[in-house]
Structure formats: structure tokens, C-alpha cells
Amino acid sequence: MSVQPQSTEEAARVAAIIEEMKSLEGPLLPILHGVQEEFGYVPGSVMPQIAEALNISRAEVHGVASFYHDFRKAPAGRHVIKLCQAEACQSVGSDDIAARLTHLLGIGLHETAADGSVTFEPVYCLGLCACAPAALVDGEPIGRLDADAVDEIVAEVRS
Numbered sequence: 001m002s003v004q005p006q007s008t009e010e011a012a013r014v015a016a017i018i019e020e021m022k023s024l025e026g027p028l029l030p031i032l033h034g035v036q037e038e039f040g041y042v043p044g045s046v047m048p049q050i051a052e053a054l055n056i057s058r059a060e061v062h063g064v065a066s067f068y069h070d071f072r073k074a075p076a077g078r079h080v081i082k083l084c085q086a087e088a089c090q091s092v093g094s095d096d097i098a099a100r101l102t103h104l105l106g107i108g109l110h111e112t113a114a115d116g117s118v119t120f121e122p123v124y125c126l127g128l129c130a131c132a133p134a135a136l137v138d139g140e141p142i143g144r145l146d147a148d149a150v151d152e153i154v155a156e157v158r159s
């Protein structure tokens with residue numbers, strides 16, 4: 001995958017984030033979170049700038065950004081469905097929910113629909129285990145997901 005060269009404007013926005021966070025202990029994660037907050041994802045083009053500022057290798061920045069599921073490599077869709085894939089939700093059928101969402105949305109986990117309408121992501125425990133299987137739809141928690149609830153969610157993100 002080719003990485004777009006960094007624009008001056010992007011570099012300035014990233015420099016401000018680095019400046020704000022670099023004195024923290026373990027600044028890499030807060031900087032990556034700051035970048036995602038600013039741009040909605042972590043562009044590959046920011047990695048060299050962060051690496052240089054923290055005096056670490058690009059591979060290290062890339063490794064951390066890839067390791068954590070929270071960091072997106074591309075902009076999200078207009079709606080974001082985060083389906084819990086942790087144990088309590090798995091034990092009551094989150095795999096079936098994932099399969100239904102994949103079927104109806106036409107995209108798998110970690111993917112965004114070609115029309116930019118929706119991004120489908122896994123998340124690992126939302127603290128809603130008592131209402132499993134659970135998801136966040138545009139930040140709103142939804143518990144006790146079943147086929148009907150999935151159909152409603154899909155209709156909403158497609159409207």
C-alpha cells in the first residue's frame with residue numbers, strides 16, 4: 001500500500017499534537033490517540049514525523065499503531081458499528097451477529113463500505129456484559145442484540 005506524502009498542513013497539526021504530548025511518560029500512545037482524534041484515523045504519512053520527534057524507529061511507531069485495534073488506517077465511514085467480540089458476548093452469539101451484519105452490510109470487520117456509509121469494527125468488552133451481545137453504534141451502546149436489532153441498525157446506517 002502506498003503512503004501519501006505528508007502535506008505541510010498535516011505536519012503542522014501533527015507537530016502541535018506531538019508538542020502537547022511529548023513530555024508525557026510513554027508519549028507514543030497518547031500522540032497516536034491525538035492524531036486519530038484530529039484526523040479520524042492515523043495516516044501512514046504521519047509515522048516518520050512521530051518517529052523522528054520521539055527518536056524511535058518508524059517500524060516501532062507502525063508496530064504500535066497496528067497492534068491496537070483502536071487505531072484506524074483509513075478514514076471511517078459516516079456511521080461506525082463497533083461489535084463486541086470479547087468472551088461474554090461471544091458466549092451468547094456475537095459471532096452470529098457479526099455474520100448477519102457482514103451479510104447485510106456487505107463488509108467484514110475492519111472494513112468500510114465502498115459508499116462510505118458505514119465502518120464495521122470489533123471492540124473488546126464495552127462493560128455491557130450483562131446485556132451481551134453488545135455493540136456501539138455511533139457511540140451509542142446497544143445491548144441484547146438479536147436479528148431484529150441488527151436489521152434496525154442496518155436500516156438506520158443505510159438511510
Ligand code: FES
Nearest residue numbers: 084089126128129
Ligand atoms: S464482553 Fe462484550 S460487553 Fe463485555
